[in-house]
Amino acid sequence: MAGEYIAMSREEVSDFASGRLTVDYDLYSDLKAKHFLIDADTDVAVDLLALKVRTKLAPLANFTGLHIFVTTLRCEHSCPYCQVSRANDDKREFDMTEETAMRALDLVFRSPSPTIKIEFQGGESLLNMAMIRFIVAEALRRNETAQRNLAFVIATNLAILDEEMLAFAREHGILMSTSLDGPADLHNRNRPRPGKDSHEKAIDGIRRARTALGHYNVGALMTTTAASLSRVREIIDEYVRLDFGGIFLRPLSPYGFAIKTKTYAAYDQKKWLDFYFEGLDYIIDLNLDGHEFIEHYAAMVLKKMLTPLQTSYVDLMSPAGIGIGAIVYNYDGTVYASDESRMLAEMGDTTFALGNVHDKDFADIMLGDALLNPLEQSFAGSVPGCSWCAFEPWCGAEPVFHHATQGDFVGKKPLSSFCTRNMAVFRGLILRMEANPDIKRMFERWANIV
Template identity: 45%
Template sequence: MMAISTKTTDHSRKFKDFGDFLSTPGYALLPFKFHRISEEKEVLVNEIGDFLVTPSGTAARIVAREVNPENPSDLELYADLIANFFISPSPLPDLIEVLATRYRTKKSFLDYFTSLHIFVISLRCEHTCHYCQVSRVTTDKNRFDMSQFHIDEGIAMMMKSPNPRVTMEFQGGEALLAFENIVYAVEKTKMEADKHGKHVTYVVCTNLALLSDEMVQYFYANNILVSTSLDGPAFIHNKNRHKANANSHQLVIDGIHKCREILGEENVSALVTTTTLSLEYPEEIVDEYVRLGFHNIFLRPISPYGFATRNTNKNKYETARFLDFYKKALARIIQYNIEGYFIREDYASIILKKILTPFPVGYVDLQSPAGLITNVIVFNYDGSIYASDEARMLAEMNDQTFKLGTLGENTYEEIFYGGKAAALSEVMVNESLPGCSECAFQSYCGADPVFNHTTQGDLIGHRPTSSFCQRNMEIIRYLIETMDRNKEIEKIFRSWITDRS
């Protein structure tokens, strides 16, 4: 029998002794991670999202205790590392309470629990968008409208949210096909909000093709916001968002103008969905938004749900192609800002707020814990309750993994604190997910178990092959590298995260 040596060496040990991290002279290490952003530079990021861009190899020098404040070339770096909680003169920083307060601030989106309540008021739609994520049905099928019973039950559940400020968002299909149900829901909610002391924000998501003067006046009287879809110039929009015997692009433009005239420019927003066709025209899409007077644009990739999965020639593309599109569009947006026209890209703005400020963001996809349940809940037209809008889209593909219950059958406690919610909570925190736990961009990103399940068949997901991970890591890296390279662009980016509408 061969004898097995029990002798260990420095080369075979996986971890150093605990004492090595406490007794090393010079300074103590605080938790931080790093990522190379270019051949010459790397970024250091600590637990609260503070970052420093440094020459490549700096992280190794810090860990080896080679940063010496008595060396004039290291003095500024040493001061920055101390001030930004990367290292400490003692194992326990003197300002540990400041660090804790800032961490709590980053996670304060959890303080009041669920805010966004989506009511799928109808699954009917008169458009035939080839990327439709909810598998809409034709306009004559009234059984796909939400019943008043389910509307009432959804409102009652919304009123039980501990959040004093909630949003009631009407989606479809095409929500305006069930306009009378929107009116019913708003009037009912106004009465219930008075009883429960809630402040309610109302949003209608619509393609605007069916918009009437009566509808706009009702929106105005009730402070209802309008969100629509605009995929760019007519030759792109009409291809993406087809409406039989009609010019979908002209209808949405007319609707935007009508809504702005009555509701005000700040109360009308639009979203881009990027198809294969869109990828060829990044500058033209941005130009169209500027032509129409928009001051923000949200560049988002196609989602892998509903009809979008059936039209692969029009909707499926590599992440690298989207990133190329995104960077070209972002360059166009930046150029407009340099020339004096303020317009921001919303996805970049969300990430930049996480990078440059101590404050949380309300965007579900970039939260940890993930925003499903804790930030958003969806009441489907048939009374089914889902953990997020994407979970509802997945259900239309006959996958009920993220169904939490049914309106009128399950209590608030069963939905929000039941077994399904508890199970999901275990995969909603990127600080504990493999591949995320050691990522330098962890505090700027989020967890998305619905996307992981849909694309990889696993709630946790596999980061090296995840398009969610690939896309976010590159956008975050690119934004940091761009700010470091060009201070004028950094000023532009900082202007995007102010309260300017």
């Protein structure tokens, strides 16, 4: 719970648990140093552990830090795996209005978090640039009195990025986050648009955005499809070629168009894990050869494993990150507990719709049953399977995923691909660290970067 682990054989665990482990075992001092064992000479360990656990849980008091505004559902791409169920790009009724934005900002500034990040998403968020300008101006105005640490991110495919947009982003220190699925043929296949030039547009947009905003103020995310599975090295090479400092090898989520088009069913968890570990080992080799590059999912897990700090990545939070880690204001004012909750609603399941900004206030939304029930019921420390799992302190509670795939907030963990994936990742990271001290040092670096 406090950010220490020790790898033991089954026999050693048995000896330890049954009280047969004596001082002359080599393991005794290791267990004691890492606070798994206290004896008559121990005086500080329990207080120290309490302090570490308190540090780990402290961010919970800050409540929601990430506020996602869906400025429009319109998009000029037609990606088959799209998790957002986008609308055609001429349908203005899917744009956020100023009135809705103002009500949503009321909620944003009710959050006690000292750090507030407003992220613009779509559809293609830039298709409603007027709303981005309006929200940035209004948030900055309100922040003159609120005095939060305020940041903005535009999530965009960059295809329609123009110089005026870039000048606005530069003027307000706005970061950009884009999609990059790998080499041109793979990216274009995954992300079709008229002109079949999605990759070219993304690369050109990344170059221009870096020039305007600074190299490290432009990030990229990839989505794994069945077509990606045999090409992890090429995907990583593309990120290295474009001088990104790392990659997030993401699994596909079971929402939106990904389910309608059966893309989610196209490969199972085992195939994704093979893809993931081939990529991770390739990245480890790159680092061992002197090229610094990180895998972000591993780095976030390692942060939980090796430090007394938490990650703000919603999937790895328990209590779950829905609502309290991030919250979504849809174009029509409906508030969702997470991006995935919005995707689920697009499929007709509104379980995680928390209310609408036009008729609910902060307390209704943040203290309503729609949010508190899944948070309470899915808490990993107290649910079957997780509560006695050695990996629980590193794992997360994923009520939206388990509701979407199994019909309840907890899920039967032996049948959960979330559980299968995380267990394999935790074991894989430990095995690699235990096998090679250079990898352990590398992982310790990663844990402190993210």
